[in-house]
Amino acid sequence: MVTASGRSRWPLVIGGGILVLAIGGGIAYTATRPAAEPLTTPTSSTPTPTATATGSASGSEDNGDDVAPTGCLGGQDRTANMVLTAQAEAKHSTYGAVEVATAFYRFVWQSPYPDSADASTVSDAIMSVDTPDSYRDLAGTYSSTDDLTNGEVELGAPFHLSTTNGLWLVGESSTADRVTVNIAAGYVVNGELSPTKVTAQAFVMVWEDGAWHVADGEQPDAQKLTAGGNRYTGGC
Numbered sequence: 001m002v003t004a005s006g007r008s009r010w011p012l013v014i015g016g017g018i019l020v021l022a023i024g025g026g027i028a029y030t031a032t033r034p035a036a037e038p039l040t041t042p043t044s045s046t047p048t049p050t051a052t053a054t055g056s057a058s059g060s061e062d063n064g065d066d067v068a069p070t071g072c073l074g075g076q077d078r079t080a081n082m083v084l085t086a087q088a089e090a091k092h093s094t095y096g097a098v099e100v101a102t103a104f105y106r107f108v109w110q111s112p113y114p115d116s117a118d119a120s121t122v123s124d125a126i127m128s129v130d131t132p133d134s135y136r137d138l139a140g141t142y143s144s145t146d147d148l149t150n151g152e153v154e155l156g157a158p159f160h161l162s163t164t165n166g167l168w169l170v171g172e173s174s175t176a177d178r179v180t181v182n183i184a185a186g187y188v189v190n191g192e193l194s195p196t197k198v199t200a201q202a203f204v205m206v207w208e209d210g211a212w213h214v215a216d217g218e219q220p221d222a223q224k225l226t227a228g229g230n231r232y233t234g235g236c
Helices: 026-032 080-089 094-108 116-126 138-144 222-228
Strands: 159-170 178-189 192-208 211-218
Touching: 080 094, 080 116, 080 211, 094 116, 094 159, 094 178, 094 192, 094 211, 116 138, 159 192, 159 222, 178 222
Parallel strands: none
Antiparallel strands: 159 178, 178 192, 192 211
C-alpha cells in the first residue's frame, strides 16, 4: 500500500508486485466517478496500435478492427476463462496489451478468491517465461494471506474491481513487444461501487508465442495516471 504521504506498506501479495493506492481525491475520484470533460492525455503517452502480429493467437493476426480498450475484453465474469479469452482475442498492439493486463487484474484482485485450479490455470497461461517464480504462484499467494487489500477493504467483505470510469496509461518506454500498462480501477464492495476506494497497479506485458503475457508487476505512476490517464470505452 502507498499512502497519500508516500509511505510504503507492502503486503505480501502476488510476490510483492501488486499494491494498493490509498490517495485522497486524485485517482480515487477520477477512477470511480464520471468526469465532466474527457481527460487530456499527454502526447507522449497517447496509445496507438503499433504492431502486426506474427503469432497464431486467435484474433491477433489482423489489427484492422483493433479498438480502444473497453476494460472488459473476455466478458463480464471474473473467471479463468475470461482471462484466457481476453488473451486469445487481444491484438498484437498497445490496446491489446492493455486489455490483457486489465483482464488479469480483474481476475486476481477479488474476494472470495478464485479457487486454486482456476488460479493455476491463469498462472500457467498468462505468465511469461521470465516471470519470477514468486510472482507467478497465484494459488500460493492466496493461501498465504487472508487480506489482499491490507486493510483497505474490511476483512471478509466481498469485493472486486470495476473498470467503469477506470483509467489506463501506457509507460513511455514501451515498445511493440513490451508494454508497461498502468491501471487504476474502483472497488466494488458488497455489490456497490465505492465512491472513494481505488486500487492501482502497473503490469509489464510481453508478446510471446502469439499472445500477451505478464512479465512482472511494478508500482504504478499515480501522478501520471491522475493527470493523463485514458478512460476505458466500456467497462464492467
